[in-house]
Amino acid sequence: MEAVPTSALTDLVVRLVDLCRRRAGAVAALFLALTVAAGWYTAANIRMDTDTDRLLSADLPWKQQERAYDAAFPQFQRRLVAVIDGTTPDRADDAAAALAARLEQRPNLFRSVRRGDAPYLRTHGLLFLKEAELRELADRLIEAQPMIGSLAADPSPRGLFAAINLLLEGVKRGQLDLAATAPILDGIADAAESAVRGEERPLSWQALFTGREPGPLDLRRFVLIQPALDFGSLSPTVSATDAVRAAVRELGLTPDAGVRVRLTGNIAMEEEEFRTVADGAEVSAAGSLLAVAVLLFLCLRSGRLILPILLTLVAGLAFTFGFAVAAVGTLNPISIAFAVLFIGMGVDFGIQVATRYRDRRHAVPDPADAMRDTARGIAGPLLLAAATTAAGFLAFLPTDYVGVSQLGLIAGAGMAIAAACNLTLLPALLTLFRPRPEPEPVGYAALAPLDRLLVERRRAVLTVALGLGVAGLLALPLLRFDFNPVNLRDAKTEAVSTALELMADRDTTPFTVQILARSPAEAAALADRLEALPEVFRALSIASFVPGGQDRKLPILDDLNLLLGPTLTPLSVAPPPTPAQIRAAMAETVERLRALPGGEARAARPAAALSAVLAADDATLARFGRAVAAGLPGRLDALRGLLSAGPVTPDTIPADFRRDWVTADGRARVEVSPAGDGRDPDTLVRFVAAVRAVAPAATGTAVTIQESAHVIVGAFRDAGLVALGAIVIVLFTVLRRPLDVALVLAPLALATVLTGAVAVAAGLALNFANIIALPLLLGAGVAFAIYYVVNARAGQDRPLQSSTTRAVFYSALTTAVAFGSLALSNHPGTASMGLLLLIGLGVILLTVFLLLPALLAAARE
Incomplete structure (x- = not known):
């Protein structure tokens, strides 16, 4: 492979890093002031909107129908x-x-x-x-x-x-x-x-x-x-x-x-959900932080390296919070997740810089030369990783899932902030903390046999990978999306257990469909038509109460x-x-x-x-x-x-009761309940389809949860395609070789397929909570592969023995520990997010460590 030419951007980064090294005290003081200012600005201006109805675009046709019904019967x-x-x-x-x-x-x-x-x-x-x-x-x-x-x-x-x-x-x-x-x-x-x-x-x-x-x-x-x-x-x-x-x-x-x-x-369940998520969060967070600190020590072996990374992470997070408040204003339960994504990728960038610096400190005694070498070696892959990850997040901007659209904007900006902090503040802090020189190489010399095996048996490795990919593709259609939001909540809580009990009874199920008719007569006729459907248990209108x-x-x-x-x-x-x-x-x-x-x-x-x-x-x-x-x-x-009951006609029904079925301007509602168990997704799908075939403008809980699922899945599907396209463009612009672009994307493609297959085997469905983990997995998968491909173009032919492997391994491990602990949560949605992160990160590591070296060897043929 040809070496990556030194670009003007790389030279600029080297000069910037060297400037921050030489003016380390001033840079640290400036960042301290900016961090305090960002924190003050955030505390003074941050707003939260926990209204989940506003997480999806109000312009969607079914949202407009829902809004019309809500206005008629508030x-x-x-x-x-x-x-x-x-x-x-x-x-x-x-x-x-x-x-x-x-x-x-x-x-x-x-x-x-x-x-x-x-x-x-x-x-x-x-x-x-x-x-x-x-x-x-x-x-x-x-x-x-x-x-x-x-x-x-x-x-x-x-x-x-x-x-x-x-x-x-x-x-x-x-x-x-x-x-x-x-x-x-x-x-x-x-x-x-x-x-x-x-x-x-x-x-x-x-x-x-x-x-x-x-x-x-x-x-x-x-x-x-x-x-x-x-x-x-x-x-x-x-x-x-x-x-x-x-x-x-x-x-x-x-x-x-x-x-x-x-x-x-719903609002009782949402309150209990918050309490469930918050329950034990302090202990869990403290335990995760301690575990991350231990892993950072195992990777970097020096508090003089770990503390600069953590301080850089805190500063970057403060700046990203400030950007979020300034750009979005009001955060929501989805967009606030940018903090999780920033920490996951911010730690990765910091580990890459610090590990590369450790490696150069073994080979180059002078700290100034080692810092410049670090900047020269890390500038290209780090900026490319930040650019592709940011492009992946920004791809969510045009979706109808407003919460994720905001998340994409903030997280995309956060990647640029993280890269900037790790190329300015981190070098300054490393200079001030003065970590000791490394007595021996930082890489994994013990992995030399595996390096040789993957090169010598590259055809077998690629054949196995292809077979796994085909098997994974066959399993993907079995990956389902659980659109029932109740299943994301702890079934042992009062509100959820009560709701599940009501759902089991077709007389009390909340999974109903509501239809807004133009008149009571039209509502009565519609109810009669709907009640004749086998998917319908009961259809009520004002006429049902005469x-x-x-x-x-x-x-x-x-x-x-x-x-x-x-x-x-x-x-x-x-x-x-x-x-x-x-x-x-x-x-x-x-x-x-x-x-x-x-x-x-x-x-x-x-x-x-x-x-x-x-x-x-x-x-x-x-x-x-x-x-x-x-x-x-x-x-x-x-x-x-x-x-004392007397004769009843539609016109003599008391006004207070009539208002529940007929609006002041004469429109009337029809309430339709499903036959069968409302907790069964297939039952609800058939029920909603049957009702909407008769009344296309139907709304209600049963419609809303299905349409929400369609929007969310569609948003992630469309954003994924846009993200893939943007990543390919960025990679091709920088690497300028289709082969290198393919080498970056191949492990990610296999990891995506295998993650879905493992989720199917584990009985893990996608849902409104764990689907948010996908952008982080996308960013990590691209970034990890980029480091190796850029190193290979620079002449590195022993990828697993390099310091990059240490950095990638501990980066993935710290992210897994930090957020994989969510899998132990009492909240099923949070637990499923943590489990999917663990599965995805594990699969990504395997494909990068085992498939990519074989691909790189095949590319050198």
């Missing part, structure tokens, strides 16, 4: 969801009502607070039953009229036992079968036995009234909360979530009270209201009872149970359980009283409301 955006599970429907109802009322008192923190079961549905719920179900319920309520009347007049434990005593009187006279009282007597016995054990097991009045056991959805209620968000904070919803949890504690909504409250929703068969159901309700209405509205309500009055009513019930004809076996258990409560203290009695009667007033109110 009440559904950026919500916290309080999921309330009760041991009975009554407990869940009361807890939801109490929590909503408490949060409504904090308008400074909560823009809106709404229950998931709207007042309209709570009032007209019976009209949505089938006619046969409604008649059966009406018959049960009519049979229970005497008991309901007693409870309405005295909604307390005293009133409850007075009503039970009336029932038992009917049993005694043969007017009622004891079996008919079994549900309430068994419930009373359960509550009494639990109270004696120190527990509180509530009686389910809803189950008693309806005559059926509650299902999972009957035991669950939702409170929908729109918090005031501060996107200038790393955790914009923390004040709101803390306030919700404080309200839950103050109201006693705990499992001990028969209630479990969990928070979920009950069918009202002409047959309303007379049933009218008759029921005629009979029960006066019963539910007594002229007077008894005052709260004393413990003595409750005990007296319970004692009468025990006597009646024991006096039943034939000593009914069915009565034995409730009689024994109530006797145990009577024998206990007042605290046990109070606990039992809460269990059997705490939910009673709310259920009586709910029954009054249900019986």
Whole structure:
């Protein structure tokens, strides 16, 4: 190979480095001042925008559709969801009502607070039953009229036992079968036995009234909360979530009270994600820094070399932060990752300079001559590596992925800053710190046999590499992209585990599609068409909330209201009872149970359980009283409301409910839920495709996450192609030989293919988090190969024995340790990024160390 001619740029770099050496003190002082200024400027002006909706271009068609829907129905955006599970429907109802009322008192923190079961549905719920179900319920309520009347007049434990005593009187006279009282007597016995054990097991009045056991959805209620968000904070919803949890504690909504409250929703998951990532970050960062320092020592063997590198890295990072603030202004969760990329490549540049200087200090005793030789040898490859890496990052500028576009601009500028610092400040610091001369060569003489083997067996090496490349290409189609953002988060956290639970149920999955129709009539017709699709479980519009068969159901309700209405509205309500009055009513019930004809076996258990409560203290009695009667007033109110339901038409639906489905200007929405498991990516893909075939302008969570994935994958694909083209142009401009360009790119191409293949074998999918590692791998792969190719053109024919191998090896190792520790994170997205970095860096090292020497030998033939 011909030697690389000394260029004017190389001569300029040598003179610059020599100037910095001769004026080392002044240069160091100048950089110190500039670093402090950059740090002050950054601290005073840096802004963060944690609004993930702004990470993608607002000009995308699907983003415009999403924005139009959000503008039409803003009440559904950026919500916290309080999921309330009760041991009975009554407990869940009361807890939801109490929590909503408490949060409504904090308008400074909560823009809106709404229950998931709207007042309209709570009032007209019976009209949505089938006619046969409604008649059966009406018959049960009519049979229970005497008991309901007693409870309405005295909604307390005293009133409850007075009503039970009336029932038992009917049993005694043969007017009622004891079996008919079994549900309430068994419930009373359960509550009494639990109270004696120190527990509180509530009686389910809803189950008693309806005559059926509650299902999972009957035991669950939702409170929908729109918090005031501060996107200038790393955790914009923390004040709101803390306030919700404080309200839950103050109201006693705990499992001990028969209630479990969990928070979920995108903003809750994002907050937990930040906490998960931050958890242990200080310890991890300190451990990584210590490991990097150890590796730098193993590479450079001198604190007088290590400290200048670290100081140069800090200065360059400060300058890059300053540039980021000046050029972009507001950073986002993606663009802030430039710091990771800068450290990874900045350490590489520093190690290359310092290792080359160590090598020259062994051969050249005079430090000044050694520094000039270092500059002459490193200028070309370092500047070329910086230029190609910067070109790779800048290729992200034109993409629709705004976060990565900003990242590309900052990281690209950072590469120029890193190169400049390592060719100015680092030589000055090395001069001031005066590292000792090296007693022996810096390279790896022990690798001479491997050098010879790779040269002598170069054809075999190239054949194996080709085979691996073909196998990798065959595996690449199996590399999938996981577009579900929930999978990037820790499934053990409250918000994520709750979301996964909701996703598993097609009644509550958040992966829905929303469609904005021009009118309620169009929305109803569209819902009918969509509901006929096999991929669709349910399609709702405002018309879905006009009950069918009202002409047959309303007379049933009218008759029921005629009979029960006066019963539910007594002229007077008894005052709260004393413990003595409750005990007296319970004692009468025990006597009646024991006096039943034939000593009914069915009565034995409730009689024994109530006797145990009577024998206990007042605290046990109070606990039992809460269990059997705490939910009673709310259920009586709910029954009054249900019986008051009247005819419903689309025009008479209450305005507050109608606003959730129809805008003021007459547009209407359709909500579509998927059939099957919403957590399955293939199910969602088929679902969205089927819906959009009917309604191309559909939006919603299911559409957004898929379109986001398409944009992100497309951005990295397009940017990768642009980056490759830019790198080829830069390489060809400098190296001026197609063969040399091919020698640089060949190991990178094989490493790319093999990294994908190893990821497939490891079951590692690309996702929104780990895909950000690809630019760093691209930069490292190009840079490492450049050092060897430029050395080969300068006459180096033993690549693995050279000081470059030491520099490349420890550069990759320090980067792997610094960022590969992310693989141990509790945050799955962060862990996948660390794992992909480890895989990629390992593969890059193997291709550069094993393939490139064989390629260089073949090129010399």
